Amino acid sequence: MSVEENVKLVRAKIDAAAKEAGRDPGEVTLVAATKVQTSETIREAIAAGITVCGENRVQELTAHLEDNAYEGAEVHFIGHLQTNKVKYIVGRVDLIQSVDSPRLLEAIAAQAAKVGVTQDILLEVNIGDEESKGGCPVGELRDLARQAAQTPHVRLLGLMCIPPVVDDPVEARPYFEKMRKLFVDIKQEMGDNETDMKYLSMGMSGDFEEAVRCGATHVRVGTALFGARPPMHPQK
């Protein structure tokens, strides 16, 4: 199947899952997870209707930006971000989805101040409280959200997660439901006037329909659009 056919198929599944859950399909954005893809493939995806590309690696993002590969689409940073790489990202992407510590938040805010922008962000939550995973521990999320809401030059728009790997997408459901509850509770606790929280980014190739049923506004899909990736080399 071509990228174009895959985009149509995934989009149709998102729309069906949204309708099933009584939601407006227009509330759900399909983010193409473009790691390891070429600029040419990215352009193909955008021509097929992709409106947001999600990048994991600073180096790939920089190369694709130089290539103008994202023309016609937004770019989100969705990967693990080191504080020393923040300068390559802030002000160059529409949304950083993967903010997971006070230190990273401060580094992003400092760089945003330096270049004179307000950077939109999501907080990444380690929803399964897994030892070896990035994301803010659930128990520290409220403090981080409060800090983000009070920090100039960043705007907190919501939450993101990568749940534990499961065999059956139905098993991801409790994690998605927990995310949805955290999202609603934190939004409410912070007061609707004081927060711009509106996005919930969850669901990947194996479980995006389940995530949509549980309230996702952004699903991040790679394999189902572009096919299987070669094995990952270690992240630099």
Ligand SMILES: *Cc1c(COP(=O)(O)O)cnc(C)c1O
């Ligand atoms: C690679 C990646 C995805 C997409 O994963 P697939 O299983 O290929 O759909 C989503 N989110 C993040 C953060 C990723 O790194």
